[in-house]
Amino acid sequence: MIELLKNRQIVLSLIILGGLIFMAIFANVLAPYAYTEKDLQNRLQPPSSDHLFGTDNLGRDILTMVMYGARASLFVGFAVVSVSLAIGVALGVLAGYYGGWLDEIIMRLTDSFLAFPSMFLALAITAFLGQGMKNMMLALIAVEWTVFARVARGSTLDVKTKGYVRAARWIGASNTYVIVKHVLPNIISPVLIMASLGIGNVILAAAGLSFLGLGVQPSTPEWGAMLNAGRTYFTTAPWLMFFPGLFIMMTVLAFNYFGDGLRDALDQKMKNLELEGRF
Amino acid sequence: MLKAENLHCVYTSGLIKTVKKTAVCGVDLEIFPGETVAIVGESGCGKSTLAKMLVQQLAPTSGEVFFEGTKLTGMNWNNLGKFVGKIQLIPQNPDDVLDPRWTVERSVAEPFVVCGGLSREEISENVDALFAEVGLSAEHKPRYPHELSGGELQRVVIARALALKPELLVCDEATSMLDVSVQAFIVAVLKEIQTKRGLGLVFITHDLEAAKAVSDRVLVMYAGEIVEEGKDVFDRPLHPYTRALLDAVRYASLDVVLQEEDRALPDGFLGCPYFRLCRERTVACKEPQKLRDVSGRLVRCWKS
Numbered sequence: 001m002i003e004l005l006k007n008r009q010i011v012l013s014l015i016i017l018g019g020l021i022f023m024a025i026f027a028n029v030l031a032p033y034a035y036t037e038k039d040l041q042n043r044l045q046p047p048s049s050d051h052l053f054g055t056d057n058l059g060r061d062i063l064t065m066v067m068y069g070a071r072a073s074l075f076v077g078f079a080v081v082s083v084s085l086a087i088g089v090a091l092g093v094l095a096g097y098y099g100g101w102l103d104e105i106i107m108r109l110t111d112s113f114l115a116f117p118s119m120f121l122a123l124a125i126t127a128f129l130g131q132g133m134k135n136m137m138l139a140l141i142a143v144e145w146t147v148f149a150r151v152a153r154g155s156t157l158d159v160k161t162k163g164y165v166r167a168a169r170w171i172g173a174s175n176t177y178v179i180v181k182h183v184l185p186n187i188i189s190p191v192l193i194m195a196s197l198g199i200g201n202v203i204l205a206a207a208g209l210s211f212l213g214l215g216v217q218p219s220t221p222e223w224g225a226m227l228n229a230g231r232t233y234f235t236t237a238p239w240l241m242f243f244p245g246l247f248i249m250m251t252v253l254a255f256n257y258f259g260d261g262l263r264d265a266l267d268q269k270m271k272n273l274e275l276e277g278r279f
Numbered sequence: 280m281l282k283a284e285n286l287h288c289v290y291t292s293g294l295i296k297t298v299k300k301t302a303v304c305g306v307d308l309e310i311f312p313g314e315t316v317a318i319v320g321e322s323g324c325g326k327s328t329l330a331k332m333l334v335q336q337l338a339p340t341s342g343e344v345f346f347e348g349t350k351l352t353g354m355n356w357n358n359l360g361k362f363v364g365k366i367q368l369i370p371q372n373p374d375d376v377l378d379p380r381w382t383v384e385r386s387v388a389e390p391f392v393v394c395g396g397l398s399r400e401e402i403s404e405n406v407d408a409l410f411a412e413v414g415l416s417a418e419h420k421p422r423y424p425h426e427l428s429g430g431e432l433q434r435v436v437i438a439r440a441l442a443l444k445p446e447l448l449v450c451d452e453a454t455s456m457l458d459v460s461v462q463a464f465i466v467a468v469l470k471e472i473q474t475k476r477g478l479g480l481v482f483i484t485h486d487l488e489a490a491k492a493v494s495d496r497v498l499v500m501y502a503g504e505i506v507e508e509g510k511d512v513f514d515r516p517l518h519p520y521t522r523a524l525l526d527a528v529r530y531a532s533l534d535v536v537l538q539e540e541d542r543a544l545p546d547g548f549l550g551c552p553y554f555r556l557c558r559e560r561t562v563a564c565k566e567p568q569k570l571r572d573v574s575g576r577l578v579r580c581w582k583s
């Protein structure tokens with residue numbers, strides 16, 4: 001753990017992410033205004049000392065909206081990735097560990113999800129289920145879990161051949177014991193790396209869906225929705241789009257940077273996976 | 280105690296063009312309680328394959344293994360559970376027998392934890408006793424496998440294998456990766472444990488000196504077959520291959536170290552597997568050779 005902090009990439013991204021998370025959690029304390037507060041006199045104001053990031057078409061403070069937006073985006077990112085991770089790792093480990101027909105079924109299922117471009121799949125699902133935050137998250141989970149299933153399966157196949165798995169079986173341990181005590185702890189690092197890269201991707205995809213009007217309602221403070229709402233004023237009041245865009249970029253980059261750092265820092269196993277072209 | 284009958288193992292590799300390789304071919308053997316049997320033979324002759332089949336880690340292509348009269352081969356996992364712990368293998372490569380994310384103490388305690396029925400104090404007492412038995416100190420306990428030397432690791436693996444009080448311990452080249460003094464130490468540790476606990480020991484090795492020193496009986500393998508078996512094999516070798524093996528050690532002669540192609544026999548050749556390299560071969564050697572009893576020694580060569 002401490003060794004991870006020797007990696008400059010990890011430290012830098014952790015600082016940025018820490019700041020973002022702090023901002024999201026304490027948005028109600030830190031934000032200069034309430035996000036519902038509309039000031040129709042001061043619509044579309046450029047950045048000033050009163051409104052550091054300017055105001056939008058309803059006179060709401062953009063800095064406030066961006067801060068609350070961090071809440072929505074990070075929540076979506078973490079929630080979607082946690083659920084996808086749980087589903088994907090469970091299925092991937094089962095497929096890899098037991099093999100045979102179970103593997104066949106699970107992998108065909110993942111393949112059929114992977115057969116569509118992910119954005120297309122998410123679009124189709126939200127279009128089908130209807131607009132809204134919950135449906136958007138379901139759509140993103142549908143896309144994201146396959147990543148974890150594949151990584152977990154690949155790593156499990158690797159761990160399964162190890163002597164300690166055989167040795168545990170030969171002292172009478174059950175399959176459940178072996179999976180919980182030996183397999184999961186040994187596949188956790190590639191999974192965590194995929195998770196941190198995944199959060200970035202999910203935040204970007206969520207913003208994309210909201211921008212297209214398929215995610216969060218345009219009036220709620222969410223970065224993608226803010227981009228959508230600001231699009232009409234792009235030429236006259238570019239700050240409406242600039243600040244949420246900047247934060248999306250920063251967040252996604254920080255998560256990817258963190259994931260890459262983890263990957264570099266963590267064990268040899270990743271190198272083997274890389275050789276097999278899984279990343 | 281452990282009895283194997285007519286064990287065969289054929290490996291199939293390759294997806295499109297499959298290649299078959301007979302690693303073990305018709306091995307019969309029996310191990311008695313408290314006995315040390317050494318299995319020697321050159322690299323690739325099928326020693327590890329045989330060991331894995333004996334402990335049921337590998338299903339034989341054909342043939343059977345019995346433990347105290349019960350047939351183990353073909354038994355499902357639930358029934359096999361009764362024999363768990365009684366037969367333990369110390370594999371050729373000890374590196375991955377221990378979970379890299381577990382301290383070695385936890386790995387040695389694992390058999391007790393899995394089998395249940397002991398309190399935490401009892402487990403830790405048992406673990407301490409095992410560490411002492413293989414000559415490791417408390418200082419090694421909290422370490423991870425990569426923080427131990429090869430010899431220490433090997434001893435941790437032995438300690439773990441001893442945890443469930445096995446009646447038979449199969450050591451696949453337990454010492455070949457170590458330097459001479461550590462080798463001698465581990466051999467001594469094993470021998471001491473054996474006399475103390477009276478367990479059967481199968482000692483697979485390249486090291487003829489070690490084999491001679493520890494064993495009550497020696498099996499010489501060549502190309503997946505047992506070619507000679509008996510008590511004083513090294514003092515009075517009867518099979519030409521055993522003699523060549525001993526010569527290779529005594530004189531480090533190079534002519535036994537031949538290319539794979541040179542020793543390959545024509546397809547469908549059923550005669551003596553050692554035919555190509557044997558200095559004493561005659562036309563009669565093209566006939567299949569059986570293990571013959573030559574005054575208490577089993578030899579697979581008509582000449583002896």
Ligand SMILES: Nc1ncnc2c1ncn2[C@@H]1O[C@H](COP(=O)(O)OP(=O)(O)OP(=O)(O)O)[C@@H](O)[C@H]1O
Pocket residue numbers: 290291292300301302321322323324325326327328329371
């Ligand atoms: N999984 C496998 N698939 C195909 N062939 C194999 C496999 N494992 C072993 N072999 C082949 O079977 C033969 C016997 O292998 P084995 O590991 O039993 O040899 P060994 O006597 O233990 O050798 P060493 O002394 O080098 O450990 C070898 O020719 C090897 O190439």
Ligand code: SF4
Pocket residue numbers: 518519520551552553554557558559560561563564568579580581582
């Ligand atoms: S049978 Fe013939 S070839 Fe085989 S070992 Fe004996 S003498 Fe040599």
Ligand SMILES: [Mg+2]
Pocket residue numbers: 326327328371451452
């Ligand atoms: Mg071997």
